[in-house]
Amino acid sequence: MPTLKIQSNVPANEETWDALITAASRQVAEMLGKPEGYVMIIAESTPRMAFGGSREPLAYLELKSLGLPEERTPEFSATLTGLMGEHLDVPPERVYIEFASPARHLFGFKGGTF
Template sequence: MPTLIVKTNASIAPDTVEPMIKRVSARVAELLGKPERYVMVILEPTPTMCFGGDTSPLAFLELKSLGLPEDRTPELSAALCSLLQDTLGIAPDRVYIEFASPPRHLFGFDSRTF
């Protein structure tokens, strides 16, 4: 059930969106050691964003996963920032990431909870 939501004001060419989110999906599955068939990636182009008084490209990410290992968040942060820099050209110091590990009973899928 890993879910990555990417909100960004970076310009994204329409023909690059699908390959980019597929690359991100595969990388999230790899990083978390989870089957990609359960990974969801949501890209939310959000043109009106400001960080530190500056509107140059930035992103806010939310990574949620059952059993997200808290001791690995520095590694996950570095990997996700690197991925955004490679795919969208966003500098790591222009990215905030919120990590969350919801309780299994509070995450639903396929008409049931985990």
């Protein structure tokens, strides 16, 4: 059930977004040690975004996963920030990431919960 949501104001083409989604899916599965078949990536080009009063390239990410190891979030942050730089040319100081580990009963799947 790992889910990564990516929002950015970078006006990238479809090929760039597709490459980012593919890379992010593999990376999230590897980072969390979970099958990629359970990983969901949501990528949105959201042109109306500002950070620090500037509309320069930026990205906001949310990574949710059951049992997310809090002690590894600095490592995850570095990896995900690197993906934003590699695929969207967003500098590290223009990336925010929210990490969340919902309780199993608060995440639905297949008409039930985990």
